[in-house]
Amino acid sequence: MNTQTYIDSGILELYVAGALTAKENEDVYDMMLKHPEVTQEVLAIETAILKLTKEVAPKNRVISFETILSKLKNNNGDAQIIALNKPKNNWFTYTGWAATILLAAGLLWTVNEKNNLESKINTVQTEKAFFENRVNTINTDLAETKTLLNALRAKDVIAVPLAGQAVYPEAYAKAYWDKESNTVYLDLQGLPEPPEGKVYQAWSLTLNPLTPTSLGTIDNFKSNENKIFKLTNTNESQAFGITLEPAGGSASPTLEQLYTLGALQS
Incomplete structure (x- = not known):
């Protein structure tokens, strides 16, 4: 009724x-x-x-x-x-x-x-729902951070410092290469935020002859708070470099926009 x-x-x-x-x-x-x-x-x-x-x-x-x-x-x-x-x-x-x-x-x-x-x-x-969601997010972030730290501290991971180049001498980065899992972690905390319409692109290099191979673009640089990025690397790398490229990336590196570069120790 x-x-x-x-x-x-x-x-x-x-x-x-x-x-x-x-x-x-x-x-x-x-x-x-x-x-x-x-x-x-x-x-x-x-x-x-x-x-x-x-x-x-x-x-x-x-x-x-x-x-x-x-x-x-x-x-x-x-x-x-x-x-x-x-x-x-x-x-x-x-x-x-x-x-x-x-x-x-x-x-x-x-x-x-x-x-x-x-x-x-x-x-x-x-x-209550908001804070529960926030706590879940924090717990997820902590779990991911713990996993990342364990990966970077693994015994067989090769750490490669990447020094700043002429276009931006203050820049610095570091590559952590796990050859067993074909994974490279790039710590790009020392790079400035890319301008609108530009992205950073990672490269694997062999030195003799000099041959660059793209590892991919860093499309989520702004949204990634810890600035550590995981990429796949199946190459026999001798060095790693980071260049600034147009959005979408380039087939070959723009050397005038080479921000960091570092070689593996012999």
Whole structure:
């Protein structure tokens, strides 16, 4: 049953009139908590009944001194004592309705507090999910860092320092070549960020004759925080170099943009 059908059923009028069973009263109360429009309808019914009660309540009759005097003068018989009825007031009626209105106001406050609490719970759950995701990311990064350090510290890994060249003498880098796994790790922390439209490209070199072989471009230089990059190297390398090339890389190195170069020790 939808909310409007529930309102139109007439059960709210019976609730206000106190004609429902305890179980039915609980059901109506639950509906008021869940649906603010039901609470508003109960308030509207109570307001209408209160207004009607005021309109049909007997008006207090006021007996003036002149009225009493006229009665005395026109009375030809024995003097009579006129009993003045004490005006009745409707305090009990009004107090009952006031209590009902206060109850409804309390229900509205409860609904509002419930909504505020649900909003806070949702906020806490969102923050909890964010921090859990952050912790998972940190744990993943730590695991990757540990794996990387173990690879760089392996017994058979060959470390090759790459010195800065004429185009950028302050540059420096280091290559860690694991011949067994055909992997080379490049630590490019000492290179400046490439300009827009440019990428760094790694090269494996044989010296006699000088033959460069591309190991690939470093496309994620900006986003990689530790600036260590893993590349495949199946070559019989004698040296490694890093050049700055147009995005997408080049077939052969641009020697004028050679940033670092280093040879394996004999």
